[in-house]
Amino acid sequence: MATKHIKDSxxxxxxxxxxxxxxxxxxxIKET
Incomplete structure (x- = not known):
């Protein structure tokens, strides 16, 4: 499945x- 590889990246x-x-x-938040 090529689409899965694209989704992964x-x-x-x-x-x-x-x-x-x-x-x-x-x-x-810490700085405030």
Missing amino acids: TWRKVEEKTVKAVIETKTN
Whole structure:
């Protein structure tokens, strides 16, 4: 299934952005 591979690579990019966003949010909350 080629579509699964595409979803996997896309999901990894989305996951990385989500993790970065969560870390940034936590950092901002700690700083406030």
